[in-house]
Amino acid sequence: MRAWIFFHRDLAIEEPEAAEIFRFQETAQRLDIELEILKPQDFELIVGVRRGWDASYRERSLEKPDFIIPRTGSETSYFTLAVLRHFERQGVHMVNGADAIECVADKLHSLQQLASHGIPIPRTILGKFPVDIDLIDRELGFPVVVKTVRGTRGENVMLCDSREKFGELAGLLGGARPGGDLIFQRYIGASHGRDVRLFVVGGKVVATMERRAANGGFRANTSQGGSAVRYDPPAEMRALAIRVAEVLQLDVAGVDILFDEHGFRVCEANSAPGFKSLEAACGIDVPETIFRQALRRVQMPQGLWRRATSFLKPRGGKRQSSSPSPPRANHRRTSAARPSREVWVGQDI
Numbered sequence: 001m002r003a004w005i006f007f008h009r010d011l012a013i014e015e016p017e018a019a020e021i022f023r024f025q026e027t028a029q030r031l032d033i034e035l036e037i038l039k040p041q042d043f044e045l046i047v048g049v050r051r052g053w054d055a056s057y058r059e060r061s062l063e064k065p066d067f068i069i070p071r072t073g074s075e076t077s078y079f080t081l082a083v084l085r086h087f088e089r090q091g092v093h094m095v096n097g098a099d100a101i102e103c104v105a106d107k108l109h110s111l112q113q114l115a116s117h118g119i120p121i122p123r124t125i126l127g128k129f130p131v132d133i134d135l136i137d138r139e140l141g142f143p144v145v146v147k148t149v150r151g152t153r154g155e156n157v158m159l160c161d162s163r164e165k166f167g168e169l170a171g172l173l174g175g176a177r178p179g180g181d182l183i184f185q186r187y188i189g190a191s192h193g194r195d196v197r198l199f200v201v202g203g204k205v206v207a208t209m210e211r212r213a214a215n216g217g218f219r220a221n222t223s224q225g226g227s228a229v230r231y232d233p234p235a236e237m238r239a240l241a242i243r244v245a246e247v248l249q250l251d252v253a254g255v256d257i258l259f260d261e262h263g264f265r266v267c268e269a270n271s272a273p274g275f276k277s278l279e280a281a282c283g284i285d286v287p288e289t290i291f292r293q294a295l296r297r298v299q300m301p302q303g304l305w306r307r308a309t310s311f312l313k314p315r316g317g318k319r320q321s322s323s324p325s326p327p328r329a330n331h332r333r334t335s336a337a338r339p340s341r342e343v344w345v346g347q348d349i
Contacts, residue, residue, distance in 0.1 A: 027287035073272035127182040131170035145185040191258035198241035207282040
């Protein structure tokens with residue numbers, strides 16, 4: 001069995017995601033999988049009417065793999081997406097396809113997808129400059145969470161606890177980089193410094209950890225100094241994570257869920273979730289779990305696979321699901337007719 005992993009950085013110990021790539025290499029050797037770690041930006045992408053397999057990498061031709069695992073996450077570039085689609089069209093199975101990766105890399109886009117399916121999320125506004133502070137106060141209130149549209153490992157996320165501090169931040173950002181690459185979210189106080197990461201593979205929750213921020217902080221990411229412990233999710237939370245992976249078409253997903261006074265809310269999903277802390281907390285071999293899911297997929301007859309995954313596609317106008325759907329909330333859709341012209345999504349909470 002031959003597999004590729006797409007990784008956009010150098011395999012150096014100091015790289016945050018490199019440890020996971022080393023784990024994939026160790027596991028592939030044990031499972032007798034021929035694994036290559038490739039930088040997608042080093043492919044030569046040539047599109048034409050030529051038929052048959054074609055892969056040119058650093059001036060050499062590569063044999064066709066049985067599957068590809070992209071590990072570029074929210075930093076996936078346009079070029080990488082083009083490379084993924086090039087190999088998808090040549091019949092290579094992707095452990096998360098290009099469309100799913102592109103959707104999830106954009107936090108607002110993925111939240112819009114989830115909200116349109118009635119999945120509870122924090123109410124969210126896409127910022128523009130100058131920022132309408134009155135709108136933020138009226139629709140979200142304070143404290144308010146500020147994030148970049150693209151980001152990972154809890155970076156570029158902050159909590160503004162008052163209108164005054166938010167005004168100072170808005171003035172600074174507006175003067176530095178006018179544009180619409182920030183989102184503002186309603187603060188979920190019940191989940192301050194605490195969230196749950198559910199690891200979904202092949203439509204099943206295979207491991208779950210609860211993360212807590214250090215020293216009473218706001219961000220619970222272990223990459224930001226937080227701690228992680230194994231967590232036994234209730235059935236409702238488990239079904240919610242599976243539903244998120246279904247809607248976003250993710251074979252492998254890290255789904256982050258917040259605690260709410262009314263239940264749970266989805267913070268975000270990740271297409272290439274880190275798992276170093278998850279393995280330590282839960283005692284699971286994540287690379288083996290992903291490899292075995294990919295092997296089942298490529299060894300399953302195509303017709304049988306289409307029937308097995310038919311619940312992922314709309315049928316007769318209604319989406320089918322193998323798991324209970326969370327209650328449909330009274331969410332508001334993106335609207336360009338609002339006086340402020342901000343794009344906003346979310347439920348009234």
